[in-house]
Amino acid sequence: MISVISHNIISPIGDTSLQNYSAVKAGNSALSRYEGKWQLPEPFFASLFTDQQNRAIQLDGKTRFESLVIASISKALENVSVDVHSPRSILILSTTKGNVELLADSSHFNNPEKELPGSAANTIASHFGFSTKPIVVCNACISGVSALVLARRLLESKLYDNAVVCGADVQSAFIVSGFQSFKALSPDNCRPFDESRVGLNLGEAAATIVLTRQTEVHDNQWYIISGGVRNDANHISGPSRTGEGSYRALLTLGAPEEELAFINAHGTATLYNDEMESIALDRAGYHSVTINALKGYYGHTMGAAGILETIISMCAVDDNTVIATRGYEKKGVSGNISVSNINAPTDNQSFIKLLSGFGGCNAALWVGRGADYANKKTASNLNAPLMQQGCSKGSVTHRVSITPEGVTLDGVVLSTEQKGKALLTELYKANVGDYPKFYKMDVMTRLGFMASELLLKAEGKERFTPCENRAVILFNRTSSLIADKAHQESINDPAAFFPSPSVFVYTLPNIITGEIAIRNKYYGETSFYILEQYDETVINQVLEASFLDTHTTSIIAGWVDCESEELFNAQMYIVEKEY
Amino acid sequence: MATAELINEVKEHIIDVLHLEDITPADIENDAPLFGDGLGLDSIDALELIVMLEKQYGIRIANPADGKDVFKSVTSIAEFVASHKA
Numbered sequence: 001m002i003s004v005i006s007h008n009i010i011s012p013i014g015d016t017s018l019q020n021y022s023a024v025k026a027g028n029s030a031l032s033r034y035e036g037k038w039q040l041p042e043p044f045f046a047s048l049f050t051d052q053q054n055r056a057i058q059l060d061g062k063t064r065f066e067s068l069v070i071a072s073i074s075k076a077l078e079n080v081s082v083d084v085h086s087p088r089s090i091l092i093l094s095t096t097k098g099n100v101e102l103l104a105d106s107s108h109f110n111n112p113e114k115e116l117p118g119s120a121a122n123t124i125a126s127h128f129g130f131s132t133k134p135i136v137v138c139n140a141c142i143s144g145v146s147a148l149v150l151a152r153r154l155l156e157s158k159l160y161d162n163a164v165v166c167g168a169d170v171q172s173a174f175i176v177s178g179f180q181s182f183k184a185l186s187p188d189n190c191r192p193f194d195e196s197r198v199g200l201n202l203g204e205a206a207a208t209i210v211l212t213r214q215t216e217v218h219d220n221q222w223y224i225i226s227g228g229v230r231n232d233a234n235h236i237s238g239p240s241r242t243g244e245g246s247y248r249a250l251l252t253l254g255a256p257e258e259e260l261a262f263i264n265a266h267g268t269a270t271l272y273n274d275e276m277e278s279i280a281l282d283r284a285g286y287h288s289v290t291i292n293a294l295k296g297y298y299g300h301t302m303g304a305a306g307i308l309e310t311i312i313s314m315c316a317v318d319d320n321t322v323i324a325t326r327g328y329e330k331k332g333v334s335g336n337i338s339v340s341n342i343n344a345p346t347d348n349q350s351f352i353k354l355l356s357g358f359g360g361c362n363a364a365l366w367v368g369r370g371a372d373y374a375n376k377k378t379a380s381n382l383n384a385p386l387m388q389q390g391c392s393k394g395s396v397t398h399r400v401s402i403t404p405e406g407v408t409l410d411g412v413v414l415s416t417e418q419k420g421k422a423l424l425t426e427l428y429k430a431n432v433g434d435y436p437k438f439y440k441m442d443v444m445t446r447l448g449f450m451a452s453e454l455l456l457k458a459e460g461k462e463r464f465t466p467c468e469n470r471a472v473i474l475f476n477r478t479s480s481l482i483a484d485k486a487h488q489e490s491i492n493d494p495a496a497f498f499p500s501p502s503v504f505v506y507t508l509p510n511i512i513t514g515e516i517a518i519r520n521k522y523y524g525e526t527s528f529y530i531l532e533q534y535d536e537t538v539i540n541q542v543l544e545a546s547f548l549d550t551h552t553t554s555i556i557a558g559w560v561d562c563e564s565e566e567l568f569n570a571q572m573y574i575v576e577k578e579y
Numbered sequence: 580m581a582t583a584e585l586i587n588e589v590k591e592h593i594i595d596v597l598h599l600e601d602i603t604p605a606d607i608e609n610d611a612p613l614f615g616d617g618l619g620l621d622s623i624d625a626l627e628l629i630v631m632l633e634k635q636y637g638i639r640i641a642n643p644a645d646g647k648d649v650f651k652s653v654t655s656i657a658e659f660v661a662s663h664k665a
């Protein structure tokens with residue numbers, strides 16, 4: 001069983017999980033209006049650390065982001081005996097943009113190694129003396145729950161014994177201007193699920209959960225019972241009108257409504273997200289359990305959200321309380337769900353954490369306290385034949401390589417004329433031709449998209465039939481570096497400040513997995529991971545563990561990395577589960 | 580009224596910012612709906628057109644809902660631009 005042995009939250013309203021929980025229970029928030037901050041032309045409403053808080057966290061030789069992560073992990077490790085030096089312990093870092101604020105400095109812009117999330121993760125892992133390679137989960141707004149799902153699987157597969165899972169993001173002109181270009185920000189306190197909601201608030205925080213695989217059962221212990229990630233296969237930024245991915249992610253859990261204290265939703269307070277979630281929850285039959293959202297206290301803390309909100313939810317159940325949805329007054333969503341703005345009592349000992357994000361991804365996690373949940377056999381778990389038998393291995397059925405120099409498919413060199421970026425367009429024209437969305441994609445997404453098209457062509461099966469058993473799981477080193485630079489350039493000059501939503505959306509590398517899911521109507525898992533460098537062992541571990549999903553029987557997987565428009569490398573393959 | 584020259588200019592901007600490869604201004608009908616069937620544009624494209632109006636013509640649309648009438652067709656965009664130039 002996978003147990004939570006420690007946790008911490010560092011946010012503008014507290015330095016420990018309990019301080020944070022007490023502040024939330026009392027209805028407090030650090031959300032406030034910022035004008036002229038980071039020279040942004042428009043004001044915004046957010047939950048940010050004060051200068052004093054930033055100074056207290058800051059470590060010599062580390063960035064603000066790294067210092068914050070180190071502070072949270074240090075506190076989480078204070079009172080537990082986890083040997084982080086052991087080859088059986090791993091660091092999993094959940095972040096959407098990590099050190100991206102460094103790009104505003106031209107010295108980093110031209111030498112962006114330090115900006116890369118894998119580099120930050122390595123710095124943090126070295127600080128604590130981990131002997132294993134850290135994994136960065138970069139799955140847009142679901143990253144936090146994705147990271148917990150990955151950690152649970154790696155421990156369940158017995159690949160590791162302990163996982164330190166930290167989620168964090170710090171805000172910057174880069175992120176705020178991007179969300180402003182999406183017209184997604186609320187000019188005042190956000191109002192999740194409310195009829196007058198107009199958008200989200202952004203927030204800063206770090207949150208850490210330490211997981212271990214245990215055999216002894218304890219009454220007050222928290223356990224990760226089940227978790228799943230599903231795609232809408234609908235749009236890279238707009239949520240599904242039928243709540244498709246969230247609905248399917250909820251179904252993977254096997255969590256009966258009568259056992260739940262509450263469902264902690266994403267509840268960003270954008271018009272479309274909250275409406276989508278209400279439909280997904282309604283479809284999944286969660287009509288009477290209270291749905292709450294914590295964005296009215298913290299704003300959207302991005303990479304931290306899934307972990308922070310899971311911790312506050314555990315503290316709430318420990319306190320027999322369902323936390324009020326701050327900012328909510330009158331129901332403004334069509335789904336048949338129950339939301340409340342008053343703290344309420346509960347005796348139930350488990351909850352669901354739900355998230356959704358750009359790239360069409362959705363994640364759900366069922367977490368429970370006490371012996372009843374230690375070895376819970378959910379209906380969905382029972383469907384997974386390998387759950388109790390360690391990990392399975394997959395076999396590669398098709399393989400493609402695309403570099404600026406050429407293309408190899410299943411060992412055969414394809415005849416091409418172009419080099420570099422033009423090669424991708426040549427491949428598109430020769431092999432697809434009727435999918436004009438291709439031209440809207442950034443170069444890394446074009447690369448991954450064309451690699452998947454060639455693989456599926458080689459596979460030769462019927463295409464575009466909706467399915468949930470094929471996952472898309474990709475890895476790289478440079479995250480979304482090209483899109484990051486393009487977005488940074490659009491905001492560098494105050495006199496020519498034109499952040500573009502179609503550029504900003506590709507600053508999330510997992511968009512590539514969403515594009516493949518949309519094209520092929522894949523409702524299964526989509527995940528994106530970043531490593532400091534290509535590491536076949538870690539990639540294979542993650543893929544093996546990914547077959548623990550309730551549905552996944554094959555994966556479009558591999559490496560898709562872009563250093564520049566003319567320097568890229570895709571090594572992708574289809575892996576089929578071996579029984 | 581928007582001139583033919585302005586209409587053509589708007590089409591070129593649309594093709595450019597929305598990456599409508601293989602489409603020329605002549606392929607876009609002046610009064611055909613841009614969203615839905617038409618060119619198959621989506622919500623990100625609508626936001627991108629808001630950026631285009633600000634960048635090219637200095638016209639700001641704060642609330643994306645206000646863009647709905649403006650972005651009906653190329654003619655409606657050009658007329659909106661012309662009315663702000665006047």
